Amino acid sequence: MNGDLERRLRADLHRFTRSEREIATYMLANLQDLPFETAATIAARVGVSQMTVSRFMRTLGYSGIGELKEELRESSLNPSLLLTDRAEHLKKRGPAGRDLHASLQLEIRALVAVYELVGTPLWQRVVETLCDSDAVFVAGFQTLGGIAADFAARLQYLRPEVGVLDGADGTFAALFGGKADAPALVLFEMRRYTRLSQLLAEQASRAGVRLIVICDRHCHWAHAHTEDVLAVNTESRLFWDSQSPFVSLSNLLFEDIAQRLGERATDRIGRLTALQQNFGAFLD
The missing domain is CATH 1.10.10.10 (Winged helix-like DNA-binding domain superfamily/Winged helix DNA-binding domain)
Structure with a gap:
């Protein structure tokens, strides 16, 4: 069993x-x-x-x-081992179990909606931007800082010239004063929205930077700055809204980016893996 x-x-x-x-x-x-x-x-x-x-x-x-x-x-x-039945068993735990069940249903629907984005014209446009831009910068503030850092860390395994923006320099000079002729910015955002995110999006739009916003479905200001808005459902019955859809969407993007880059991604991963071995990055 x-x-x-x-x-x-x-x-x-x-x-x-x-x-x-x-x-x-x-x-x-x-x-x-x-x-x-x-x-x-x-x-x-x-x-x-x-x-x-x-x-x-x-x-x-x-x-x-x-x-x-x-x-x-x-x-x-x-x-009894079917997923639907296992989910129903959560309800038997009382009020807390019913909240868990409701939250699980919301999360499942959110993940299905993420998968439905794959292959759409919007999705293809975003994949092309992430593959073809001279450089890609990623930003996310407050609770989304970790999601943004993870996205950048994994993307740089597939392509060069990837960086994280935290705004510590007060100017975002790497993006707006760097050497890349056609950079792209990936901005993660969910409620409560930070003033810095909106200011960064506005400046990127004015500067002609290719902007991708990955956000929750309530982010009313994103479409004012770019047509490339990947909105996910973060609703939850838990204390915090769910960030699972952001991670799932990232995984799917990386899959299509790797497919599009082909041997370029494979060769880069090979070189980075060799460097990891040289520096003893991982346990055998």
């Missing part, structure tokens, strides 16, 4: 060897896909041998991965 397997893996993580722990971690993150995996695909994704995967299956009490897959396929037919 999915639930039983998950509990067993989590309970025994600290007892596993390093290789076993890496396999278990992969399995926990991909439980729904395991019925379609093989020892070879798991081994390739985790970076271990097929023999190691097979031995781990026996450690878990299975004769092989085939037995595990059969068990998972049978359990997936159980209606």
Whole structure:
């Protein structure tokens, strides 16, 4: 059963060897896909041998991965494991559970709406701007500063000349006084809107900077400065509005940017990966 397997893996993580722990971690993150995996695909994704995967299956009490897959396929037919039913179970937790259920429904609808943006003329225009501009600057203030920094960090894996603007210099000189002839600005914004965001958007519009605003659906001033406005639904029953749609939209943009850049993105990722190895950026 999915639930039983998950509990067993989590309970025994600290007892596993390093290789076993890496396999278990992969399995926990991909439980729904395991019925379609093989020892070879798991081994390739985790970076271990097929023999190691097979031995781990026996450690878990299975004769092989085939037995595990059969068990998972049978359990997936159980209606209690359907997403809709699992969501309905939240309501049984009382008032707090009902709020969680309502918030989950809002978030699901918001994510579906994000996916529906993909391939639209607006979407294609934004992807082209992010690929073809001489430089791309990203800004987000207050609670969106982290989202903006993450967007810039991941975009620079795909293309050069990407920077974060925080306004600390008081002039945004990197954008308005830099060397790029045709820069672009990506501005993240959601309620409560900052004065700095609006001033930056106004100045970018006047300076002829290609402006992309990624914002919530209440951002009434964005369209006054650009036609490239990607608006997402951030409504939530939680204390804070949801930022999940911003992250999902970013992921989808990066996918299309990578596809459009093709070998340029692949080559750049390869060079940066080699640098990471040289500087020991990650644990093996």
